[in-house]
Amino acid sequence: MSDSSPVEQVGVILAVDPDRFADVVEALRQAGLTVTGEQPALGTLSGIIAEDRIPSLEAIDGVESVDRERTVQLPPPDSPIQ
Structure with missing residues (x-):
């Protein structure tokens, strides 16, 4: 039996060489x-x-940066904190 759990999938945003x-x-x-x-x-x-697998993306020639996507939660419009 294997104790390995599935690897989490994450969203990423990449900047790459636009000429290639x-x-x-x-x-x-x-x-x-x-x-x-x-x-x-x-x-x-x-x-x-x-x-x-993110390090393998960073190692590709032409990749300038790899950033994980982030989620921002805004308060509801009727919230006292705006």
Whole structure:
């Protein structure tokens, strides 16, 4: 029996070399990234990957940064704190 639990999938936002966007995105897909959004003119994209695979994304030539997505929860409009 195995004690390994499934690795958590996390959202990431990446900045890549815009001059090589298509090639870098393909390399990211090969590394296991599921792309959820692309902004080629800005050289950014978003996706989902197993958390333990993030270092493999950072190692790809043309990747400038990899950041985990963050969730911000705003208070309801009728909340006394605004």
